[in-house]
């Protein structure tokens with residue numbers, strides 16, 4: 498599913514196209530469940546003032562103290578040309594029309610009062626952005642100390658740091674040789690420092706490659722993200738670890754497919 502690098506790639510493409518455009522109409526097509534598309538009619542007549550991102554959420558600042566929140570879910574794709582199937586939203590703008598396609602319906606496209614995220618607990622309780630000044634070694638260590646759950650599962654919660662999903666957590670933990678099942682509170686400060694650095698570097702490298710396309714993710718212009726070529730463990734089950742040649746293993750952790758090297762990332 499799209500994670501921070503993919504959403505940031507989309508944001509970078511949308512920003513110059515959308516800013517200062519007025520939304521003329523908003524129409525929904527087979528867009529259920531309704532709560533994922535609530536209050537979209539409030540966007541009509543409003544001007545898009547800025548295109549921001551928080552974690553994996555796109556946040557379009559609208560006039561009239563409103564925000565249009567977009568989450569791509571598993572399969573959401575945004576484009577300025579009509580899709581053949583599975584379009585959920587069409588926004589008619591002054592210069593063009595924006596289409597939101599979502600095959601598996603995990604996405605969201607809704608309007609809220611600015612900063613009112615109570616209906617979206619993940620966004621409401623989200624940790625710092627990984628590229629922000631707030632994401633420090635001290636903050637990260639303190640956050641991890643609070644959790645008795647597996648490190649991977651806690652990172653996916655978005656609470657210690659925003660934007661990571663299955664792919665980039667597996668890659669970052671492999672990079673710093675931490676077993677994904679290690680309890681978050683058991684990570685030493687020295688390892689936390691290396692992990693923080695790896696998270697930032699991996700996310701930046703992926704943004705430069707326009708993200709990772711494994712299945713559905715496409716940029717706004719319809720291209721695939723090229724970072725899949727740089728993945729070391731994610732999706733490489735049974736292949737040799739690039740560092741030690743041990744076979745990469747896949748387990749299910751917290752309900753999520755998890756890839757790691759049993760030698761480099763030994764639990765001890």
Ligand SMILES: [Zn+2]
Pocket residue numbers: 738739740741742743758759760761762
């Ligand atoms: Zn290895």
